Amino acid sequence: MFVNRMPRYEILSEQALATLDQGWRRLVSEIGVEFMSERALDLFREAGQRVEDNTVFLDSEFVLEQVKKAPREFDVQARNPANTVHIGGDSMAFGAVYGPPFVREGAVRRDGSFDDYRNFLRLAQSFSVLDSAGGVICEPNDTPLDSRHLDMNLALMTLTDKIYMGNVVSGENARDTIAMGEILFGGREAIETTPVSISLINCNSPLRWDDRMLDALFEYCAAAQPVVLTPFILMGAMSPVTIPAALTQQMAEALSGIALAQLIRPGCPVIFGSFLSNIDMQSGSPTFGTPESGIGLLCTGQIARHFGLPFRAGGGLTSSQVADAQAGYESLMTLMPTFLAGTNWVMHTAGWLEGGLVSSFEKFVVDAQIVEMLQHEFTPLEIDEGSMAFDAHAEVGHGGHFLGAMHTMERFRTCFYRPFLSSSENYERWMRGGALDSSARASNIWKKKLEEYEQPPLDDAVRAQLEEYVVRRRAELGD
Numbered sequence: 310m311f312v313n314r315m316p317r318y319e320i321l322s323e324q325a326l327a328t329l330d331q332g333w334r335r336l337v338s339e340i341g342v343e344f345m346s347e348r349a350l351d352l353f354r355e356a357g358q359r360v361e362d363n364t365v366f367l368d369s370e371f372v373l374e375q376v377k378k379a380p381r382e383f384d385v386q387a388r389n390p391a392n393t394v395h396i397g398g399d400s401m402a403f404g405a406v407y408g409p410p411f412v413r414e415g416a417v418r419r420d421g422s423f424d425d426y427r428n429f430l431r432l433a434q435s436f437s438v439l440d441s442a443g444g445v446i447c448e449p450n451d452t453p454l455d456s457r458h459l460d461m462n463l464a465l466m467t468l469t470d471k472i473y474m475g476n477v478v479s480g481e482n483a484r485d486t487i488a489m490g491e492i493l494f495g496g497r498e499a500i501e502t503t504p505v506s507i508s509l510i511n512c513n514s515p516l517r518w519d520d521r522m523l524d525a526l527f528e529y530c531a532a533a534q535p536v537v538l539t540p541f542i543l544m545g546a547m548s549p550v551t552i553p554a555a556l557t558q559q560m561a562e563a564l565s566g567i568a569l570a571q572l573i574r575p576g577c578p579v580i581f582g583s584f585l586s587n588i589d590m591q592s593g594s595p596t597f598g599t600p601e602s603g604i605g606l607l608c609t610g611q612i613a614r615h616f617g618l619p620f621r622a623g624g625g626l627t628s629s630q631v632a633d634a635q636a637g638y639e640s641l642m643t644l645m646p647t648f649l650a651g652t653n654w655v656m657h658t659a660g661w662l663e664g665g666l667v668s669s670f671e672k673f674v675v676d677a678q679i680v681e682m683l684q685h686e687f688t689p690l691e692i693d694e695g696s697m698a699f700d701a702h703a704e705v706g707h708g709g710h711f712l713g714a715m716h717t718m719e720r721f722r723t724c725f726y727r728p729f730l731s732s733s734e735n736y737e738r739w740m741r742g743g744a745l746d747s748s749a750r751a752s753n754i755w756k757k758k759l760e761e762y763e764q765p766p767l768d769d770a771v772r773a774q775l776e777e778y779v780v781r782r783r784a785e786l787g788d
Contacts, residue, residue: 310394310395310400310401310402310440311400311401311402311403311438311684311687312399312400312401313399313400313401313648313651313687314399314689315648315651315687315689317610317611317614317649317650317651318607318646318649318650319607319610319611320604320607320608320611321608321611321612325553326611326612326615328553329553329556329557329560329612330560332553332554332557332560332561333369333557333558333560333561333564334369336516336557336558336561337366337367337369337372337561337564337565338366338367338368338369339366340516341361341364341365341366341367341516342364342365342367342516342517342518342561342562342565343363343364343365343516343517343518344363344365344517344518344523344569345363345517345518345519345520345523346518346520346523346524346527348523348527349365349518349523349527349569350363350365352569352572352573353365353367353569353572356371356572357371358371365565367565367568371568372564372565372568373564373616375567375568375571375572376564376567376568376571376616376617376618377617378571378575378576379567379570379571379576379577379578379579379618380397380576380578381397381398381617381618381619382395382396382397382398382400382619383395383396383397383504383535383578383619384396384503384504385402385472385503385504385505385506385507385535386472386494386503386504386505387470387471387472387505388466388470388493388494388765388767389470389471389765392440392470392471392472393472393503394440394441394472396507396535396578396580396619396653396654397619397653398619398653399651400653401648401651401652401653401655402440402441402472402653402654402655403438403439403440403441403655403658403659403680404439404440404441404442404443404474404507404654404655404656404657404658405429405432405433405439405441405442405443405446405657405658405659405660405673406443406446406447406624406625406656406657406658406659406660406661406665406668406673407443407444407445407446407474407509407656407657408445408448408665409421409447409448409660409661409662409663409665409666409667409668410447410448410450410666411447411663411666411667411668412425412447412667412668412669412670413631413632413662413663413667413668413669413670413671413672414669414670414671415670415671415748415752418667420448420450420451421447421448421449421450421668422449422450422451423449423451423452423457423460423464425447425449425668426446426447426449426461426464427464427468428670428759429442429446429447429660429668429670429673430442430446430464430465430468430469431468431469431758431759431762432670432673432755432758432759432762433446433469433471433659434468434469434470434471434762434765435758435759435761435762436659436677436758438658438677438680438681438684439471439658439659439677440471440472441469441471441472441473441474441507442465442469442471442473443473443474443656444461444465444473444474444475444476444508444509445461445474445476446660446668447668449461453783453788455786455787455788456782456783456786456788458476458478458482458485458486459485459489459778459779459782459783460779461476462476462485462486462489462779463489463775463776463779466489466493466767466775467764467767467772467775468764468765469765470765470767472505472506472507473505473506474506474507474508474509475487475490475506475507475508475525475529475534476508476525477508477509477510477511477521477522477525478521478525479521479524479525480521480524480525480527480528482525483508483524483525483528483529484528485782486506486508487500487506487528487529487532487534488778489775489778489779490505490506490534492771492774492775492778493505493771493775497532500532500533500534501532501533504533504534504535504578505534506529506534506535507534507535507536507537507580507654508525508529508534508535508536508537509536509537509539509582509656510522510523510525510526510529510536510537510538510539510566510582511539511540511541511582511584512538512539512540512541512562512563512566513541514540514541514542514547514548514558514562515547515548515558515562516558516561516562518562518565518566518569523569526566526569526570526573527573530570530573530574530577531573531574533574533576533577533578534577534578535577535578535579535580536570536577536578536579536580537579537580537582537621537654537656538562538563538566538567538570538579538580538581538582539563539582539583539584539621540558540559540562540563540582540583540584540585541584542555542558542559542584542585542586543586543587543588543595544585544586544587544588544601545587545588545590546588546593546595550587550590552601552604552605552608555585555605556585556605556608556609556612559583559585559609560612563581563582563583564616567579567581567618579618580618580619580620580621580653580654581609581612581613581616581618581619581620581621582620582621582622583605583606583609583620583621583622584622585602585605585606585609585622586599586601586602586605586626587599587601587602594628594664595628595664595665596628596664597626597627597628597639597643597661597664597665598626598627598628598638598639598640598641598642598643599639599642600642602626602642602643603642603643603645603646604646606622606623606643606646606647606650606652607646607649607650609622609650610622610649610650610651610652611650619653619654620652620653620654621652621653621654621655621656622647622650622652622655623643623644623646623647623650623652623655623657624643624644624647624655624656624657624658624661625640625643625644625657625658625659625660625661625672625675625676625679625680626639626640626643626657626661626665627639627640627661627662627663627664627672628663628664629662629663630662630663630667631662631669631748632662632669632671632672632675632747632748632751633748636662636672636675637675637679637747640661640672640675640676640679641679644658644676644679644680644683645683648683648686648687658676658677658680659672659673659674659676659677659680660672660673660676661676670751670752670755671748671751671752671755672751673751673755674730674751674752674754674755675730675747675748675751678728678729678730678731681728681729682726682728685726698716700715700716701714701715701716701717704716729754730747730750730751730754731747732745732747732750
């Protein structure tokens with residue numbers, strides 16, 4: 310977990326914030342938000358909100374009262390206490406890519422498999438810049454659909470000892486995730502005291518929360534597990550084309566979901582979610598790493614702090630089909646504002662390719678390198694007598710060089726950051742080494758990481774309980 314003590318880059322004036330504030334209030338009260346769940350509608354009715362069919366017309370002051378019940382900061386425990394993370398404040402926690410059905414390994418693009426899934430988990434465990442493998446790091450398409458969440462949970466809990474994300478395909482899948490968490494951490498009370506998972510609840514933008522996501526929301530909130538209430542907005546498709554309109558819609562959707570979470574269980578930890586980019590107005594394709602998404606991300610951080618909420622945004626996003634220069638610069642276009650905004654929970658940190666359709670092994674390494682460099686860049690300078698190096702000037706004098714100075718000799722091993730992926734070799738040496746570009750070097754690195762991977766220890770009795778649960782539930786599900 311990285312603690313970002315650098316100043317936040319805030320671009321909204323007080324007047325701009327006030328205008329956006331009026332905008333979301335109008336949306337929730339005049340247009341309303343759809344909730345495709347009778348349980349959710351009943352809770353809003355009981356709270357005195359106007360409900361017509363599936364649309365809830367929310368009083369904005371009621372929404373803010375609910376939002377205030379959510380904690381500003383909280384911990385998520387990992388089975389290895391050294392990997393427990395803090396969400397909120399200056400803390401930044403990073404999870405790998407989430408959701409792609411396809412995998413790219415070098416020049417090969419294919420359906421994701423369970424072997425791929427497990428290898429990505431091993432890589433997430435191996436890179437210290439990642440605090441979590443996430444959840445659906447790729448879709449294991451060679452496993453049964455109804456029960457694959459059980460195998461994925463078991464892999465998350467055994468191949469890594471970092472925090473993990475819960476399955477949100479259905480309420481039933483959420484219950485399985487919670488039950489397995491209880492086995493891993495010693496019971497319901499233990500996971501309610503300090504949560505063990507983070508779950509992504511996406512809004513079906515514009516202004517609709519669907520039944521499957523809401524079923525999962527009810528389960529995780531009831532168990533006091535953090536939920537990321539995230540509008541899924543591609544400007545021009547799921548929202549109007551202007552950034553202020555998209556921000557207003559994002560606020561209405563996220564805050565309405567957070568209000569419901571607090572009705573389910575007051576004080577349940579939540580994260581103000583953002584997934585905000587735009588489409589190509591010529592082709593209609595989603596685009597990532599755009600200036601608009603970067604601006605939206607900076608605004609989102611400021612908005613979330615305005616409401617006193619931890620927030621999720623950013624990651625290594627790109628539209629590129631391969632781990633090339635485009636993938637690198639688009640990912641940096643999103644990861645830089647991720648740091649400038651001080652994002653608390655970063656999904657899609659490593660491995661995202663092709664607009665989120667592909668998990669890439671090479672891109673995983675490239676993104677880990679970018680994040681490691683940004684963490685170094687966003688570590689404040691220590692300025693003291695030693696770092697001012699007056700004695701080095703006295704030793705070297707005029708017109709000399711500092712290579713052999715005592716100050717240099719004492720610090721040369723650690724004075725500059727050394728990237729693990731980049732090459733600074735001269736041309737001749739680079740050619741003798743095979744003339745490998747960054748993607749080829751990344752390929753070598755992830756393969757070596759897998760060779761060196763060591764599975765973190767787990768109590769045999771706990772492992773057996775988890776495996777027994779998976780076998781029993783798979784049979785009950787008919788797989």
